[in-house]
Amino acid sequence: xxxxxxxxxxxxxxxxxxxxxxxxxxxxxxxxxxxxxxxxxxxxxxxxxxxxxxxxxxxxxxxxxxxxxxxxxxxxxxxxxxxxxxxxxxxxxxxxxxxxxxxxxxxxxxxxxxxxxxxxxxxxxxxxxxxxxxxxxxxxxxxxxxxxxxxxxxxxxxxxxxxxxxxxxxxxxxxxxxxxxxxxxxxxxxxxxxxxxxxxxxxxxxxxxxxxxxxxxxxxxxxxxxxxxxxxxxxxxxxxxxxxxxxx
Amino acid sequence: xxxxxxxxxxxxxxxxxxxxxxxxxxxxxxxxxxxxxxxxxxxxxxxxxxxxxxxxxxxxxxxxxxxxxxxxxxxxxxxxxxxxxxxxxxxxxxxxxxxxxxxxxxxxxxxxxxxxxxxxxxxxxxxxxxxxxxxxxxxxxxxxxxxxxxxxxxxxxxxxxxxxxxxxxxxxxxxxxxxxxxxxxxxxxxxxxxxxxxxxxxxxxxxxxxxxxxxxxxxxxxxxxxxxxxxxxxxxxxxxxxxxxxxxxxxxxxxxxxxxxxxxxxxxxxxxxxxxxxxxxxxxxxx
Amino acid sequence: xxxxxxxxxxxxxxxxxxxxxxxxxxxxxxxxxxxxxxxxxxxxxxxxxxxxxxxxxxxxxxxxxxxxxxxxxxxxxxxxxxxxxxxxxxxxxxxxxxxxxxxxxxxxxxxxxxxxxxxxxxxxxxxxxxxxxxxxxxxxxxxxxxxxxxxxxxxxxxxxxxxxxxxxxxxxxxxxxxxxxxxxxxxxxxxxxxxxxxxxxxxxxxxxxxxxxxxxxxxxxxxxxxxxxxxxxxxxxxxxxxxxxxxxxxxxxxxxxxxxxxxxxxxxxxxxxxxxxxxxxxxxxxxxxxxxxxxxxxxxxxxxxxxxxxxxxxxxxxxxxx
Numbered sequence: 001x002x003x004x005x006x007x008x009x010x011x012x013x014x015x016x017x018x019x020x021x022x023x024x025x026x027x028x029x030x031x032x033x034x035x036x037x038x039x040x041x042x043x044x045x046x047x048x049x050x051x052x053x054x055x056x057x058x059x060x061x062x063x064x065x066x067x068x069x070x071x072x073x074x075x076x077x078x079x080x081x082x083x084x085x086x087x088x089x090x091x092x093x094x095x096x097x098x099x100x101x102x103x104x105x106x107x108x109x110x111x112x113x114x115x116x117x118x119x120x121x122x123x124x125x126x127x128x129x130x131x132x133x134x135x136x137x138x139x140x141x142x143x144x145x146x147x148x149x150x151x152x153x154x155x156x157x158x159x160x161x162x163x164x165x166x167x168x169x170x171x172x173x174x175x176x177x178x179x180x181x182x183x184x185x186x187x188x189x190x191x192x193x194x195x196x197x198x199x200x201x202x203x204x205x206x207x208x209x210x211x212x213x214x215x216x217x218x219x220x221x222x223x224x225x226x227x228x229x230x231x232x233x234x235x236x237x238x239x240x241x242x243x244x245x246x247x248x
Numbered sequence: 249x250x251x252x253x254x255x256x257x258x259x260x261x262x263x264x265x266x267x268x269x270x271x272x273x274x275x276x277x278x279x280x281x282x283x284x285x286x287x288x289x290x291x292x293x294x295x296x297x298x299x300x301x302x303x304x305x306x307x308x309x310x311x312x313x314x315x316x317x318x319x320x321x322x323x324x325x326x327x328x329x330x331x332x333x334x335x336x337x338x339x340x341x342x343x344x345x346x347x348x349x350x351x352x353x354x355x356x357x358x359x360x361x362x363x364x365x366x367x368x369x370x371x372x373x374x375x376x377x378x379x380x381x382x383x384x385x386x387x388x389x390x391x392x393x394x395x396x397x398x399x400x401x402x403x404x405x406x407x408x409x410x411x412x413x414x415x416x417x418x419x420x421x422x423x424x425x426x427x428x429x430x431x432x433x434x435x436x437x438x439x440x441x442x443x444x445x446x447x448x449x450x451x452x453x454x455x456x457x458x459x460x461x462x463x464x465x466x467x468x469x470x471x472x473x474x475x476x477x478x479x480x481x482x483x484x485x486x487x488x489x490x491x492x493x494x495x496x497x498x499x500x501x502x503x504x505x506x507x508x509x510x511x512x513x514x515x516x517x518x519x520x521x522x523x524x525x526x527x528x529x530x531x532x533x534x535x
Numbered sequence: 536x537x538x539x540x541x542x543x544x545x546x547x548x549x550x551x552x553x554x555x556x557x558x559x560x561x562x563x564x565x566x567x568x569x570x571x572x573x574x575x576x577x578x579x580x581x582x583x584x585x586x587x588x589x590x591x592x593x594x595x596x597x598x599x600x601x602x603x604x605x606x607x608x609x610x611x612x613x614x615x616x617x618x619x620x621x622x623x624x625x626x627x628x629x630x631x632x633x634x635x636x637x638x639x640x641x642x643x644x645x646x647x648x649x650x651x652x653x654x655x656x657x658x659x660x661x662x663x664x665x666x667x668x669x670x671x672x673x674x675x676x677x678x679x680x681x682x683x684x685x686x687x688x689x690x691x692x693x694x695x696x697x698x699x700x701x702x703x704x705x706x707x708x709x710x711x712x713x714x715x716x717x718x719x720x721x722x723x724x725x726x727x728x729x730x731x732x733x734x735x736x737x738x739x740x741x742x743x744x745x746x747x748x749x750x751x752x753x754x755x756x757x758x759x760x761x762x763x764x765x766x767x768x769x770x771x772x773x774x775x776x777x778x779x780x781x782x783x784x785x786x787x788x789x790x791x792x793x794x795x796x797x798x799x800x801x802x803x804x805x806x807x808x809x810x811x812x813x814x815x816x817x818x819x820x821x822x823x824x825x826x827x828x829x830x831x832x833x834x835x836x837x838x839x840x841x842x843x844x845x846x847x848x849x850x851x852x853x854x855x856x857x
Contacts, residue, residue: 355823
């Protein structure tokens with residue numbers, strides 16, 4: 001089933017055309033990598049899907065329902081969750097409370113008691129179980145990223161938007177996070193991930209969409225993208241590098 | 249009262265309103281702080297001028313210079329004592345801190361001076377034009393505002409300190425990284441903002457009666473003007489001030505039976521309407 | 536039902552009850568008045584805490600609900616001979632309704648702008664009522680002294696108001712705890728921490744904030760009717776005193792914002808302090824300045840208030856103090 005359809009989505013901020021007629025589909029259970037140079041409009045696209053901005057043109061269809069321009073909180077109820085590029089922990093609440101919030105207000109609209117159980121499961125999945133009683137503000141960056149992920153997962157989403165979830169992590173932390181993402185996919189959750197760490201995106205994604213200056217310049221399988229001249233010119237720079245990344 | 253005098257009077261006072269609002273908007277632009285002690289700084293200017301010229305028999309405009317210095321010094325002192333610690337805390341802290349300072353100053357002021365009205369016995373004659381007349385003090389106030397505004401502009405644009413201020417306003421962290429002493433710049437900026445407020449208060453005192461609580465009334469006007477003109481935009485503040493002054497001047501034409509107590513209510517209504525429908529103001533706010 | 540087994544809550548309610556019943560045992564009117572002021576403050580501070588401490592929205596104009604509720608109640612008491620109970624309830628409902636309508640307009644504003652808007656609303660409502668002959672204009676509404684006969688005489692009426700206020704103080708603390716430990720309350724805390732993130736997580740922020748505002752207005756409306764009934768008279772200048780709002784703010788900050796115990800402690804502490812200041816001739820005139828100074832010290836050095844300080848110092852208390 002196609003879980004998400006982006007049809008001719010355009011977004012303008014004053015004089016800046018951030019997105020132009022972006023069109024692609026995401027199949028259920030996939031991991032779709034969204035890449036492109038900085039400023040290409042990737043986070044803007046997430047913001048449009050997520051309901052933070054309404055597009056000037058175009059439609060977004062989630063599980064056969066049009067959701068264009070609907071507010072983020074309603075979309076969370078429908079099973080669309082998202083993490084942020086710069087993490088936003090609820091600092092004065094504990095790690096556990098943060099995740100409980102996710103469970104309470106997500107798709108299943110759980111009551112506090114049930115949400116606590118969900119929170120414990122999800123914290124175990126992301127490896128933050130021992131830190132449950134710690135204040136979210138006291139975690140380090142890697143832990144905060146995991147918390148943000150846990151909070152999004154607790155809402156039992158159908159579709160998860162990950163915005164540079166690997167940014168700022170050292171190689172060990174990156175490997176650990178990649179394993180966690182695999183576990184999430186195994187649960188049947190569809191993932192769209194914005195990422196700059198090429199070996200991660202290339203190895204993990206089923207398909208890739210490339211944006212440049214707000215336009216979709218390529219989409220396809222990872223090895224097709226790596227050989228695509230437009231992508232190489234815009235983003236990867238060196239074709240040989242692209243090959244090596246694919247093999248990594 | 250006929251059209252032209254209403255317009256002229258409105259513009260005259262509009263300039264002074266704009267000056268006061270400029271102080272508020274400058275502080276917001278550089279420190280990202282809403283100065284809830286703005287009103288007491290205006291009152292400081294009013295009473296400062298009053299005391300200096302009645303008790304020391306100084307020419308009011310000479311006293312105004314001293315008032316400006318007093319405004320600058322008070323502002324910097326307030327920054328170091330009350331605001332500095334809140335700069336990296338949540339916005340609520342700086343809001344409550346300036347609010348608390350206002351309470352302290354108004355409390356002490358009311359206890360010292362009571363709430364009775366004061367008046368500066370001072371007249372500079374008037375200039376007649378066609379059907380109306382402007383008092384000399386209002387005219388001087390307009391020129392003083394223009395003078396201070398130009399001075400501020402030149403300072404910010406051409407001196408190195410001015411450039412530091414603009415740097416800190418733009419990106420405090422980056423400014424620190426290149427070696428700009430942000431604390432002193434922040435203190436100076438706050439002081440400049442309160443100085444403008446004090447000067448405006450002093451100018452108002454030369455042609456209107458005032459009480460210890462008058463600052464609060466002008467504070468609300470300053471807030472309306474700032475959002476009207478665009479927060480953080482000094483030129484917007486001046487423009488907004490002129491617009492508000494003219495609107496006030498014309499109010500008796502449209503609503504002749506409206507008691508004075510309704511004016512702040514209307515201004516507040518304007519404030520909420522602007523914030524809801526055009527929060528960036530007319531000339532665009534600082535992002 | 537672990538939620539209702541918090542010993543801190545029951546201890547607090549018990550102490551409040553004992554403290555509140557103490558003037559009843561001593562039959563001392565002066566004591567009763569002092570405790571009454573504290574109880575009133577507890578109601579108002581705890582209610583405001585729902586907006587300030589839980590949701591993170593600073594309101595400088597909370598007194599408007601006290602005043603408007605009072606006016607509606609007094610109007611019904613005087614002009615339509617409602618019994619006190621229904622008049623008080625009507626006052627609460629009117630205050631809640633005002634909060635609901637206002638919320639639609641101003642809850643979209645953030646931070647300082649919301650705060651300023653609340654001041655403006657207080658001033659606007661005061662000006663409006665000042666010009667409304669229906670509510671007696673500047674002279675307000677004065678109750679006919681005979682009205683107290685329906686309640687067993689003036690003395691009995693005062694005790695009635697007192698017990699009702701004690702009940703409302705207990706109810707407010709209970710409500711505060713119930714909100715804080717509920718899913719709704721968790722949503723408010725999330726809004727306080729990061730409103731945009733809260734929206735992405737799924738909290739319907741406009742609805743949550745409006746409900747918080749309405750809940751924070753309801754009991755002050757009721758208690759306002761009782762206050763002015765006791766007073767015998769209500770005037771615009773009394774009903775919408777900004778100073779009162781500010782004191783509520785100081786009480787919350789003093790005790791510890793965002794906690795259930797904080798406003799209770801803060802209200803009690805502040806009223807004791809104020810009592811001392813008022814009897815001291817030097818401090819009487821600079822009351823506002825002293826309150827401001829206190830607020831400044833708290834904001835700069837102990838922003839978490841007394842409860843926050845206690846929790847940090849004695850980490851064992853973290854579990855117990857709600």
